[in-house]
């Protein structure tokens with residue numbers, strides 16, 4: 001059986017998974033990636049020696065070429081392009097090719113409707129720390145996906161991070177926390193850097209402090225059994241400086257602001273699903 005994995009549409013997200021899998025030991029010779037632009041294909045081929053990267057502007061049947069003979073194909077274009085891509089590659093699939101989508105908001109029903117009847121489908125929601133093997137990747141099997149096929153994809157994605165299986169109804173909520181979540185952490189780092197500048201620090205130093213602090217806290221959170229509340233309390237001396245900052249965050253409603261943001265992300269996913277029909 002082929003071990004080949006096709007990344008169809010290899011931008012931020014699919015590249016992060018590809019990078020995580022290569023780092024975890026997947027043979028680059030078993031990877032094929034497609035993009036639109038030749039420049040981007042060259043960049044990927046240079047960055048991940050041994051993979052095949054094919055640009056649509058040079059080879060218009062790149063997606064079908066890549067899908068043909070691959071055991072797993074991972075659809076990684078924007079949500080609005082997923083159904084067209086699925087239809088485009090359909091003639092190149094065998095009944096055993098596992099079609100994985102990383103797209104937000106594209107339902108299993110929408111994927112299955114664009115593929116040959118009976119095609120095994122898995123809807124996933126990954127995040128970009130997959131690049132460092134520290135992603136969170138949800139999997140939700142479609143109607144025709146066997147337990148063995150699901151396990152195969154779970155085993156594969158374990159190389160890129162923590163794999164969780166969730167019912168499809170929970171994907172929008174999960175996406176609002178882990179899919180979009182890295183952006184929230186980077187946003188926090190941006191806000192901390194600006195706050196440092198406001199307090200009189202040089203921009204360069206403020207950015208360095210914010211970046212290294214959020215990254216260092218992330219490493220502590222990544223330790224086995226880490227508890228965010230306990231870690232926060234260990235920094236917060238009674239009647240000290242941190243306590244004053246956290247009390248101010250609470251007074252200003254930061255937790256409910258974060259909840260509102262996450263709710264908006266989940267609502268937007270539902271809205272896109274409806275728009276895609």
Ligand SMILES: NC(=O)C1=CN([C@@H]2O[C@H](COP(=O)(O)OP(=O)(O)OC[C@H]3O[C@@H](n4cnc5c(N)ncnc54)[C@H](OP(=O)(O)O)[C@@H]3O)[C@@H](O)[C@H]2O)C=CC1
Nearest residue numbers: 009010011012013034035036037040076077078079103104
């Ligand atoms: N970014 C993230 O953190 C996350 C994204 N996702 C999902 O991942 C998907 C991709 O998002 P993201 O990676 O951010 O987007 P990008 O714009 O970074 O990547 C899209 C890629 O698809 C390529 N592409 C577009 N059309 C085609 C086509 N017809 N055939 C082949 N390649 C094509 C583009 O090529 P070119 O570069 O040449 O234009 C580009 O490399 C979305 O569906 C999104 O919902 C899910 C979780 C997290």
Ligand SMILES: O=C(O)[C@@H]1CCC=N1
Nearest residue numbers: 103104175179180181
């Ligand atoms: O912003 C988006 O739509 C995608 C899905 C989750 C993260 N990025």
